[in-house]
Amino acid sequence: MSRYNFKETEAKWQAAWNAQGTFRAVEDPSRPKYYVLEMFPYPSGRLHVGHARNYALGDVVARYKRAQGFNVLHPMGWDAFGLPAENAAIANKVHPAKWTFQNIDVMGGQLRLLGLSYDWSRELATCTPEYYVHEQRLFLDFLDKGLAYRKESWVNWDPVDQTVLANEQVIDGRGWRTGAPVEKRKLSQWFLRITHYAEELLDALATLDRWPDKVRLMQERWIGKSSGLRFRFDMVGRPDTIEVFTTRPDTLYGASFVALSPNHPLAAELAEKDPKVAAFIAECNRLGTSEAAIETAEKLGHDTGLRVAHPFDPDRTLPVWIANFVLMEYGTGAIFGCPAHDQRDIDFARKYDLPVIPVVVPETEDPATFSVENEAYTGPGLLRNSGFLDGLDVEAAKRAAIARMEELGRGEGTTVYRLRDWGVSRQRYWGCPIPVIHCDACGVVPVPRDQLPVTLPEDVSFDRPGNPLEHHPTWKHVSCPQCGGAARRETDTFDTFFESSWYFARFASPQYAKGPFTREAAQYWLPVDQYIGGVEHAVLHLLYSRFFTRAMRDCGYLDLAEPFAGLMTQGMVTHATYREAGGDWLYPEEVEIRDGRPVKRAGGGSVEVGRLEKMSKSKKNVVGLEHMVETYGADTVRLLLLSDSPPDRDLEWTEAGIDGAWRYVGRLWRFVTEPSLPLPPHGAPAPASFGEKALAARRATHKTIAAVTQDLDRFHFNKAVARIRELTNTLAELDGAGEGAPEDQAWALREGAEVLIKLVNPLMPHLAEELWQRIGGTGLLADQSWPAADPSLVVEDTVKVAVQVNGKLRATIDLPRDAAQPEAEAAALAEPNVQRAMEGKPARKVILVPNRIVNVVV
RNA sequence: GCGGACGUGGCGAAACCGGUAGACGCAGCAGACUUAAAAUCUGUUUUCCGGAAGGGAGUGCGGGUUCGAGUCCCGCCGUCCGCACCA
Numbered sequence: 001m002s003r004y005n006f007k008e009t010e011a012k013w014q015a016a017w018n019a020q021g022t023f024r025a026v027e028d029p030s031r032p033k034y035y036v037l038e039m040f041p042y043p044s045g046r047l048h049v050g051h052a053r054n055y056a057l058g059d060v061v062a063r064y065k066r067a068q069g070f071n072v073l074h075p076m077g078w079d080a081f082g083l084p085a086e087n088a089a090i091a092n093k094v095h096p097a098k099w100t101f102q103n104i105d106v107m108g109g110q111l112r113l114l115g116l117s118y119d120w121s122r123e124l125a126t127c128t129p130e131y132y133v134h135e136q137r138l139f140l141d142f143l144d145k146g147l148a149y150r151k152e153s154w155v156n157w158d159p160v161d162q163t164v165l166a167n168e169q170v171i172d173g174r175g176w177r178t179g180a181p182v183e184k185r186k187l188s189q190w191f192l193r194i195t196h197y198a199e200e201l202l203d204a205l206a207t208l209d210r211w212p213d214k215v216r217l218m219q220e221r222w223i224g225k226s227s228g229l230r231f232r233f234d235m236v237g238r239p240d241t242i243e244v245f246t247t248r249p250d251t252l253y254g255a256s257f258v259a260l261s262p263n264h265p266l267a268a269e270l271a272e273k274d275p276k277v278a279a280f281i282a283e284c285n286r287l288g289t290s291e292a293a294i295e296t297a298e299k300l301g302h303d304t305g306l307r308v309a310h311p312f313d314p315d316r317t318l319p320v321w322i323a324n325f326v327l328m329e330y331g332t333g334a335i336f337g338c339p340a341h342d343q344r345d346i347d348f349a350r351k352y353d354l355p356v357i358p359v360v361v362p363e364t365e366d367p368a369t370f371s372v373e374n375e376a377y378t379g380p381g382l383l384r385n386s387g388f389l390d391g392l393d394v395e396a397a398k399r400a401a402i403a404r405m406e407e408l409g410r411g412e413g414t415t416v417y418r419l420r421d422w423g424v425s426r427q428r429y430w431g432c433p434i435p436v437i438h439c440d441a442c443g444v445v446p447v448p449r450d451q452l453p454v455t456l457p458e459d460v461s462f463d464r465p466g467n468p469l470e471h472h473p474t475w476k477h478v479s480c481p482q483c484g485g486a487a488r489r490e491t492d493t494f495d496t497f498f499e500s501s502w503y504f505a506r507f508a509s510p511q512y513a514k515g516p517f518t519r520e521a522a523q524y525w526l527p528v529d530q531y532i533g534g535v536e537h538a539v540l541h542l543l544y545s546r547f548f549t550r551a552m553r554d555c556g557y558l559d560l561a562e563p564f565a566g567l568m569t570q571g572m573v574t575h576a577t578y579r580e581a582g583g584d585w586l587y588p589e590e591v592e593i594r595d596g597r598p599v600k601r602a603g604g605g606s607v608e609v610g611r612l613e614k615m616s617k618s619k620k621n622v623v624g625l626e627h628m629v630e631t632y633g634a635d636t637v638r639l640l641l642l643s644d645s646p647p648d649r650d651l652e653w654t655e656a657g658i659d660g661a662w663r664y665v666g667r668l669w670r671f672v673t674e675p676s677l678p679l680p681p682h683g684a685p686a687p688a689s690f691g692e693k694a695l696a697a698r699r700a701t702h703k704t705i706a707a708v709t710q711d712l713d714r715f716h717f718n719k720a721v722a723r724i725r726e727l728t729n730t731l732a733e734l735d736g737a738g739e740g741a742p743e744d745q746a747w748a749l750r751e752g753a754e755v756l757i758k759l760v761n762p763l764m765p766h767l768a769e770e771l772w773q774r775i776g777g778t779g780l781l782a783d784q785s786w787p788a789a790d791p792s793l794v795v796e797d798t799v800k801v802a803v804q805v806n807g808k809l810r811a812t813i814d815l816p817r818d819a820a821q822p823e824a825e826a827a828a829l830a831e832p833n834v835q836r837a838m839e840g841k842p843a844r845k846v847i848l849v850p851n852r853i854v855n856v857v858v
Numbered sequence: 859g860c861g862g863a864c865g866u867g868g869c870g871a872a873a874c875c876g877g878u879a880g881a882c883g884c885a886g887c888a889g890a891c892u893u894a895a896a897a898u899c900u901g902u903u904u905u906c907c908g909g910a911a912g913g914g915a916g917u918g919c920g921g922g923u924u925c926g927a928g929u930c931c932c933g934c935c936g937u938c939c940g941c942a943c944c945a
Binding site for chain 2: 079084166167169290292297299329426427428536646651660718801802803812
């Protein structure tokens, strides 16, 4: 019994693919192209098996499409700017560039171990000037087109470190390093006008038919189109007005207060004179900028003492509050509260004892007694207590209220989006410099295109908090390109989503220096046919990329709106977590099972096994990729990543699972290298006829081709693996015994083995190449075409049909394919078990589902 | 809080458009080979009653539609993901 030497074999075939340039992609207009892309990684350190899943999935698609004759583009690169590099710089005194490139080296080597079919000649890293110079040009284009602009917006501010914090660095309202309560600060920042495309981004979702519905739905909700009314309240005793937006103009007569966002200009004005208002706003600002934090916080309000007149009933006035749950970014930053019909409003009203006036009454309720306690009524009904709206239903009342407001000239029906413009300024070093200069005389001046790229200075220190670009002695001091006077470089850098919003297009011509890509290459390769990555990117990255593609289109770079024709979102790889008595996390390899109980390998201390969680360094529940590949080989790791769960679901990494995959690798190896019958040579003519057993094996082979092809088309890789294993089991039963000549079986075995090798190739390419060579196949398996199923061997002549009596299974019968009702009915009723279950009663009805079921109803 | 998903044996899962629930694998049990172990191979494995034939129950919980529901509808419960400066 020979053993498969994966170490030698994997290295051998990787070298062969490399030497022959097998996966080098070259444009060829005569062939159909297929562009497969996995979301490129952030080079954070080392890869664990969780990272590898994404790439294994993509590689199956790439190799499968290759076998089907497509000209495949399958590139890989590095999303190389980002916060962790700066954190490493602060913690370990390593320069972000050095840290990043070291990680790229390590991770690139790890990826190569997996035998992925990348065209490595297209590798790119976004932190190189060769990459980001194009994005600086694109930004200037956007500026020319009015797609980029500057406005004030809020950031999280750590008052101790004097630094802007990311949302992730704010924990329970405090800075992660200093523990100081976070404040919100206003800064002037760059924005991209994604809202210009809101309607188009929304409409085009319908065309993305190869995207998961859930992702389209999430984007739809994120864009959040809603129609309603924008109108102005007159203030009592002041000449100005407060503008509000509502989607429920029908409930206006139920209004009992007006609430301003703490960041509303009027709130700021009041705060100048009233320290209590200022204190309240400061308290709200301690929540930071994250919407989740704001919306989960306890509802708080402050009565400003101002009042506004009700627009339909000027004798009525409403108090003006400042409330922490009103977002400045949505609508107008001010609302009217109708507690009876909005849950947030009623929570607020009950807390501050404001009136609750029901104005929509469900038709099943008596208007005289209908009341709302602590749960808002948001369903349909008829209007009451609402002046001219009385008796209308909700929709009619909305229309009437808008019409009246427009007549009065104090408001208009309008459509608003939840989607906000994309703030791209970051007060950080490790990002792409924003190519503008600030001149006291000329204002904001773009860096002239012939002076691009604006590169990052290398001599920076992270000794003190804040943005090193800001502290750099010389970098920001430049002369104004317009007037030549002293001016300052912009020290903010781009959000790293900027890089990932167009990298897929750069891969079309990654070496082209004169622009982001060539038109011809983009024309040929784009859009990405299949994009693969985690659901966590369902909204932001994917929406930004869709926006960017349109912005690039409108700047004349390409003729395309949608970057990703197909999308697959994969689940996480999870692993149990381990904690020792002291509470410290342990790596899986530090734990072993002794006498059925988990203990710490060193010392034998007791270990608590926690729940399954996404593999992450912080919980130490990671399984190193290199270690696994060294122990079991790349193919075994790939098989487990593909076989145990459907791609979109989470996958639990277990020792038992990897053992099972390893066992199959050995089984397939022995099946082909030590066949149970002497195999005829490659290409030997088929015998004139086949015996029963050989024919059954051939049927299984061709059915498996059909099934696996369908499974791969649908990305059901786990099912494809199950079918491949099943075929292996079936073919292993061929032993030459039984009816028919042994030669028939040997031929069927050879046919089956070749098919198996080809089917397994996208999943375990090294093993498949080796077996292909050993079985006498010619050329590289990577260049062979996908097998085709013989239709005459796929369909069976007889089928097993279930017989039910009153929906309960009582027997199964064999019927000819597509048997008609009388025949099926007769066969079903003839079954003794069916007779017994019918208890002598006549059949009232017999339902036939062809080739599946006969249901006798008595 | 808002938005999105998911829930099937001891475990990972399969079940196409509403049609035989549990394919395939893991773990377990029994056996073969072996001095022994490992590896490998064979059988068995949702659960309850039964010697068997056969029968009852069963897809998070409670209802409903249907000849027939894991699948569709209504209401709960639980878990996970996203929420705009993590990537």
